[in-house]
Amino acid sequence: MVTAPTTTSLPDGATILVTGGSRGIGAAIASQLAADGWQVAVGYRAGEAAAQAVVESITAAGGHALAVPGDVAAPGAAAGLLAAAAELGPVLGLVNNAGITDDALTLMLSDDAWDDVIATNLSAAFRLTRAALRPMVKARFGRIVSIASVVGPFANPGQANYAAAKAGLIGMTRTIAAEVAQRGITLNAVAPGLITSDMTADLPPEAVGRVPMRRAGTPAEVAAAVSFLASPAASYVTGSTLFVDGGMAA
Ligand code: NDP
Secondary structure (H helix, E strand, C coil): CCCCCCCCCCCCCCEEEECCCCCHHHHHHHHHHHHCCCEEEEEECCCHHHHHHHHHHHHHCCCCEEEEECCCCCCCHHHHHHHHHCCCCCEEEEEECCCCCCCECHHHCCHHHHHHHHHHHHHHHHHHHHHHHHHHHHHCCEEEEEECCCCCCCCCCCEHHHHHHHHHHHHHHHHHHHHCHHHCEEEEEEEECCECCHHHCCCCHHHHHHCCCCCCECHHHHHHHHHHHHCHHHCCCCCCEEEECCCCCC
16 A cells, blocks of 8 residues: 655744735734744735734744745746745745735626736746645655635625636645645645635625624634644645635535
């Protein structure tokens, strides 16, 4: 019988890149992963001060972190971000978290809004994943977690572009997970529901009416799921989607 390589602790110096780690869900993920023992490259596009604040808080807690700038949607961004992250140590983890929305009902949804949302939420995650895999294959260890959304598999009028990107992330995760399953590398998706962050700041309070728990989730609650999927303990979990949504997908 073939047995896949497993490990009970993170490899020495294991480094993880969290895109969009400067605020919201990504900042919580970065802090949690640092507490778990990862060295964390905190990706950001515009929020340099916010990214540095995340790095400082991780460092003050005894962890290792570095802020790495880059627009994930720009050509060549993947190589640059991963090279910058590698200054901390071998990049054996990736969290595709950076994301945007640009909502409109389909009759009013512009080509630009479609293209921008697909480029940032889906194409960037593909390019980063492809570039991150090679060193993981060599190390026979890797953890890739992509932040999808409950809106991928379930309808949310006004978000056709975002839903397509998030459903695409789930499909991409499943297929690449199968491609590298024998190499000690896992890929999983986390699908949050309604989470308190800048992205959802303008939603009316009634939005929680769609959530069986009748409350929004916190970034820390999403980070807890990512923490497990990125851990050595999750060695037999791959290609899955973990909903963190207060029951929305139930
Ligand atoms: P925020 O808007 O609070 O934060 C977005 C983050 O993504 C920021 O760090 C931002 O960096 C970064 N980012 C955006 N565009 C780019 C880009 N082109 N290149 C690099 N970084 C970029 O969002 P959330 O924390 O709420 O969302 C995080 C993820 O979770 C997203 O993928 C989102 O789709 C997903 N999600 C969120 C839900 C929610 O309810 N909040 C629900 C389901 C999924 P900077 O500040 O430097 O611009």
